[in-house]
Amino acid sequence: MVGLRVADSGERISDILSRLTEREITFQEAAQSLRAASDDRSVPLSRDDQHRLLEPLLNVLSSEQFEEINAILKLSTADSTLDVTIASEDVQQGTTLDPSNVDHAPTHAFRPIPEAHRYRRVKTITRPNGAEYWLAKDLNAQRDVLLQPAGSDRHHTLAAGQLVGGLEHPNIAPVYSIIPGGDDAGVIYRFNEGTPLSEWIAAAPVTPLALRQSLNMVVSLCDALAYAHSKQIAHGSVKAENVVVGDFHEIQLESWEDATADTTADVMHEDIRGILDIVNDITGHFRNTPHVPKAELRLLERFIISTPSNGDSSRFQTVKALRNDLIAWLHRTPLHHVSEPYSYRCMRFLLKYRKAVIASLVLTIVAGATFLYAASGVRDARLLLNQTNFRLEQRHTALADQITELSTAIEEAATEEERATAATNAADQQERLLIKETKADDIAAEELRLATLELSKQTAISTIASKQASLDAEKAQEAANAAKTARNELTTRQYESNEVQAQDAITDATRLLSNDEPTSALVRLVFAADLI
CATH class of the missing domain: 3.30.200.20 (Phosphorylase Kinase; domain 1)
Structure with a gap:
């Protein structure tokens, strides 16, 4: 029996710690349950059991809570510390x-x-x-x-x-x-390893669940500030950037560097104004949330609109008052510091007493249907008699109208026949005119064809003449080029002959100078210069 009792107690402790790890129960509930389970356990836990049970709590509990769990389980200093x-x-x-x-x-x-x-x-x-x-x-x-x-x-x-x-x-x-x-x-x-509330709101999906999660975080923030105000301490710098959101939507209010021991109305209203700014960010992000009545979203906006912009949060004198109205909005109960529009009151009444409203509507519909069914007999008989008389009158009127329409149709048929005869004659005349115009068009087309052939012949003759002129021009150019070539050759030959004669004259002048005949040499040099 003792062994069975110890095993049951161990399983109970493991179950409590598992539920605490999954956040299915609060720390206070877990501590109370562990005290009761530890009192029933006479054999201390082994070291392996300690590691197995306490290891998952490292990421869940704070150091103070972890030490309290160790104390409840009555672990020794050597065995309880990881x-x-x-x-x-x-x-x-x-x-x-x-x-x-x-x-x-x-x-x-x-x-x-x-x-x-x-x-x-x-x-x-x-x-x-x-x-x-x-x-x-x-x-x-x-x-x-x-x-x-x-x-x-x-x-x-x-x-x-x-x-x-x-x-x-x-x-x-x-x-x-x-x-x-x-x-x-x-x-x-x-x-705290988490995400700032401002970034969490900006990245949150626009769904009713995310809207309620964000407002629940604001309620937790109100709890923290209400507690601080009860201790005569004001934060002084409440904003979404100073709130860290954990993986399980738990929040931590940080950045207390502006904290003061001053809880006068102005300082408290400054903290309230910071919370309302966060609510304003939430309403702006979730303004078009589907499946949430517009009346509820407009009422949530009144939390900010109804507060003066000068910082005097006259509608919310305390953080607790703001917290209570936020919780009332979440649970659709009457608000105490924000005026509710009649549309929201009607919607809240219908949602709160929807079963009674639906039952009343069903009873009203059944009673109305019964009354209408009872009164429908006499009304149907009267309607049937009136409809019969009306149908007889309609038949007489229709017969007279048909006779009149038949006479009118006969007259219109005769008139249409005359018009058709006249139209036939006009069509025959138009056909004769069209035949004449067609023949004239054929004659004009033949003349145009002949003119086109003549133009083609003239064009061919012009082309041949143009080609002949081009050939003559090419021949003339070739003759001019040949004459130019002959003239150049003649000039070259004459120049070469003069050069040979000049060279001979210079040679003779040199010989005459060597023979002391300067006059003769000068004559030969002048002759050579003339040749050059």
């Missing part, structure tokens, strides 16, 4: 802890890192709102954290972190630690 470490080269490269490698990771005794070197910066992260943070590794807890540097206004940043550190809410990014001095001075927040 000793997962990362290699030194992985730390230098900024490698994050991979829960899928827990079974293969080396285990050893815990070695604490000094507080001054506990956080190792990995890379800079710029949020959509423009704020810069550091993604860091907590070497003691082996988890990724978000480091907000203190910056120039160190006192303001650390004071804001101290304010947020006192807030414990599932939709508010928790503060893990505050580093007051040194190079790493700043606030250590939980690192």
Whole structure:
């Protein structure tokens, strides 16, 4: 019996943790059920069972919730801790802890890192709102954290972190630690891997489900701000870029650097205005959502339209009031701070009491049909008598009309016959004229053919004459070229003869000069010059 009881208790614990992993139950419900199951279990869990049950929760629970689960299961320090470490080269490269490698990771005794070197910066992260943070590794807890540097206004940043550190809410990014001095001075927040709400809204499909999911996120945001306001803390910079959406549509409100301990009406209205801006983004994206009554979408727009643009959110004095009206819109219940149009009230009444309305309509239709059926007998008899008399009158009238139409038709037939005879005569005359015109056209066509033949002959004669003229021109050109060639040859021969004679004269002049006969030599040179 003891063995059976232990097995049943183990299966119950496994079932509770599986449902918690799938988010079918809340953390509080799981903790309460685990306490009851642990009280019934006398034998502690083995190390393999611990790893098998707790490993899936690494990506689901926060560190505080994980430690609480360990405490409930009454695990020892040595057995309850999943000793997962990362290699030194992985730390230098900024490698994050991979829960899928827990079974293969080396285990050893815990070695604490000094507080001054506990956080190792990995890379800079710029949020959509423009704020810069550091993604860091907590070497003691082996988890990724978000480091907000203190910056120039160190006192303001650390004071804001101290304010947020006192807030414990599932939709508010928790503060893990505050580093007051040194190079790493700043606030250590939980690192949320998710999508900014602004990007989630822009990428969401335009469906009724996505519309309700986005508004449920806004309700969760209202819960977080209402809790913060109850602690006398205002966010001061509520916008869609500062809200991170997880894989299961859970949200975390981040960027608390403008947080103040001032919850006056103006500061609270500033947070409310930020929520209404997010609602405005949602209504703009889902304005044409199918299968959602237009009256509901127009009512949702009244959340923003009914609020003055000067920041005085007079219709919503608190975040809780806005949250209640959003929930009322989601559940189609009366709103308290936004006026509802009559069309929406009628639609809500019909949807709320649709069964009674349908039953009333059915009864009304049945009663009306019964009354009409009872009164239809007398009415049908009267209608039948009236119809019979009317048909007899119609027959007499139709017979008289037919006689009149027959007489008219006979007269029209005679007239048409006369017109047909006249038309036949006119057609014969037109035919004779057409025959005459056809003969004239044939004669003109023959004359045109003869003229065309004559023109062709003249064209051929002109072509032959043109070719003969071209041949004569070519012959004349050839004769001119031959004469030019002969003249050139004659000139060349004469030039060569003169050159020979001049050369002989120069030779004689040279000989005469050598014989001391300058006068004779000069005469020969002059003769040679004339020849040249």
